Amino acid sequence: MSLQEISENVKLAREYALLGNYSSASVLYHGLLDQIKNYMYTVRDGGVHQRWQQLWQEINEESRQVQDIMSTLQSFQLDTAPAKPSNHDDFEMRPAHVEPRHSPGPVRRSNFHKESKPSNHRLSAAVRPHQKQPQRGANGAGGRASKAKEKKEAKEVKEAGGKAKDDKEKEVKKFDGTGYDKDLVEALERDIISQNPSVRWDDIADLEDAKKLLKEAVVLPMWMPAFFKGIRRPWKGVLMVGPPGTGKTLLAKAVATECRTTFFNVSSSTLTSKYRGESEKLVRLLFEMARHYAPTTIFIDEIDSMCSRRGTSEEHEASRRVKAELLVQMDGVGGASENDDPSKMVMVLAATNFPWDIDEALRRRLEKRIYIPLPSxxxxxxxxxxxxxxxxxxxxxxxxxxxxxxxxxxxxxxxxxxxxxxxxxxxxxxxxxxxxxxxxxxxxxxxxxxxxxxxxxxxxxxxxxxxxxxxxxxxxxxxxxxxx
Missing domain, CATH: 1.10.8.60 (Helicase, Ruva Protein; domain 3)
Structure with missing residues (x-):
């Protein structure tokens, strides 16, 4: 949710309120409160966070005023509704219709960057429940206009509700890092997650076989989730092998872009720490975050630098522990049961120029191993x-x-x-x-x-x-x- 979208929604909610369309305004205000609250989780600066908190309180107060007005108007309609006569054919009971008032002036755009005290009287100039609203006849032109108005308002409420729902779906889920070091979580979110690498299949020349396999491994399970279950479950690991400069990294970015998955671009330095046991925690945290942000693609470039053969004389103990944790986590990724949801899929995509140096256990977990050749x-x-x-x-x-x-x-x-x-x-x-x-x-x-x-x-x-x-x-x- 961007600042521009929040600003536009604030403007739209206030316009609806000023024009008397309180039902739509209430829906938008409710969605805005959630949007602002979620955005505040991403703000690290204390001063900026305080101003966003102040804005949330202001929007909450406006929402409360709209709710009060709706309650008052509803009580007016109940008080003024005529008793239904015995002759049902000659008279049809209708609620009193409330005429919308036009906005007395341009809607003020909220300033997100300057401190301002909450204003609790913005709506009072246009919406006062004490003002008497004219009633229309039930059977005349006024009744027909009232009915058309009610239909129009119901449609606007539905559209506003749909917009608020779409906005909520667009919001990025926030990972709960309870139990982990806060700095580690922030470092992974800041340095690894890329929501849209912006590389298309058309940007990559040739390599049709590799594109076909990657589409089958990632795209089709999301399009046909009912089919890719059980023995047909999606591949949980793909290894791209080939000479340097043949497009392995571009293919990984195209997978993330075209499949609209969260893209984790991992290197050996990302998962390395000088403190004992910290590297294993980073590996475990990476996969937990990947499952949270699923569907996800974890791309490990130059994987041979992290997962060379175990048991050699040059291998360090810390390196062996990191490899062991990576292997354990990869065994827990992907579809192991028939009830797995492809929308929660986490796929590990790896690339290497030295496939002969990769550990045998990791090679087994990377189920599909494809060759990315020199261009034809x-x-x-x-x-x-x-x-x-x-x-x-x-x-x-x-x-x-x-x-x-x-x-x-x-x-x-x-x-x-x-x-x-x-x-x-x-x-x-x-x-x-x-x-x-x-x-x-x-x-x-x-x-x-x-x-x-x-x-x-x-x-x-x-x-x-x-x-x-x-x-x-x-x-x-x-x-x-x-x-x-």
């Missing part, structure tokens, strides 16, 4: 288009020919080639100029299209980063342990 010829062309979409290209640029020359290059290598080529025209333009002349160059003078010659020069300067021997090792490991 089609993928290289697509990568070039994605990287060059903001550049003006000369007519002689042939992306297919460039893609053929980029065989063996990773996605990161291709991005570096495009970046270097885009700078070639600028380098030629400023060659031999003094610093003063460079500063005086206009924008139009620097706007030059990238040519095929620029790409040829960039290819000579940027080499591929993955060797053939490394590719053979990946192929051998996937052949033995892969699970696509």
């Amino acid at each position: 010829i089609k993928g290289r062309v697509e990568l070039l288009r994605i990287n060059l979409k903001e550049l003006e290209l000369a007519s002689d640029v042939d992306l297919d020919k460039i893609a053929e020359q980029l065989e063996g290059y990773s996605g990161a290598d291709i991005t570096n080639v495009c970046r270097d080529a885009s700078l070639m025209a600028m380098r030629r333009r400023i060659e031999g100029l003094t610093p003063e002349e460079i500063r005086n160059l206009s924008r139009d003078e620097m706007h030059m299209p990238t040519t095929m010659e620029d790409f040829e020069s960039a290819l000579k300067k940027v080499s591929k980063s993955v060797s053939a021997a490394d590719l053979e090792k990946y192929a051998s490991w996937i052949e033995e342990f892969g699970s696509c």
Whole structure:
């Protein structure tokens, strides 16, 4: 819930109250009180928290005034309702209709950043229960207008209730860190949680097999929860293996964005502490928070740095305890029974460039192990288009020919080639100029299209980063342990 949304809801509630639509105003005020209370939990500054508390009291007082007015008007309607005659066909009993009053002036927007005393008389100018309201005939035009007005107000109440419900659903659940160090909880929430990494499937070239598997592992269980139960339960762990720069991290962010899950981006430094026993607590806290914010994706990049083989002579005792806690927590993640709800799913997504160094027990828990290869010829062309979409290209640029020359290059290598080529025209333009002349160059003078010659020069300067021997090792490991 953002400050802008809270401000707009305050304005809307006051407008409804000033116009006499007390039922809708009451619903909005009730939702606002919950929204402000939840937002106060996220405020750490004492002074700001006090001002938000003051605002909550002010809104609460306005809500109470609206409730009092509604009670008074209801008693007026009961007191003035005529007795029903014996002839039911000739007379229809209706409650007295209350005419809404128009707002006497513009609605004041609440100031969230300046201290102000609660104002308890904002509504008194427009809504006074002591003012006598005119009554209309039951069978004339006034009766029909009253009936139409009642229907309109009922519709507005329903819409306002729906809006308040949607606003409540948008609110972020607050993790209860009872039993844990407050600083640890705040550090994980501040440094790890990312509600929307903003990376789409279309932002990633090629890798169709990997996208298909990740969609099956995360997206489909949320779309078809009744199907993915029992033996069809969702995968609780996926390991992405491949050379550096092939898009493993981007795939993880795309999973979090497209599936609308909370994204925990974990590294070894996040779960490391100099105090004995603190690292294990961080691992346990991480998974408890993940279950709270479910559906969740925990992405552990370079997992080999945290979970190398146990039992080696170089292994430290603290490192062994962290691995053991991680393995225990991963056994408790995912769907182990037929009653599991996919909306509460926690999936561990890991990536590594050294799969042969990973502990065997962890490899077993990462049930799906997929290979993220170097881009194909089609993928290289697509990568070039994605990287060059903001550049003006000369007519002689042939992306297919460039893609053929980029065989063996990773996605990161291709991005570096495009970046270097885009700078070639600028380098030629400023060659031999003094610093003063460079500063005086206009924008139009620097706007030059990238040519095929620029790409040829960039290819000579940027080499591929993955060797053939490394590719053979990946192929051998996937052949033995892969699970696509």
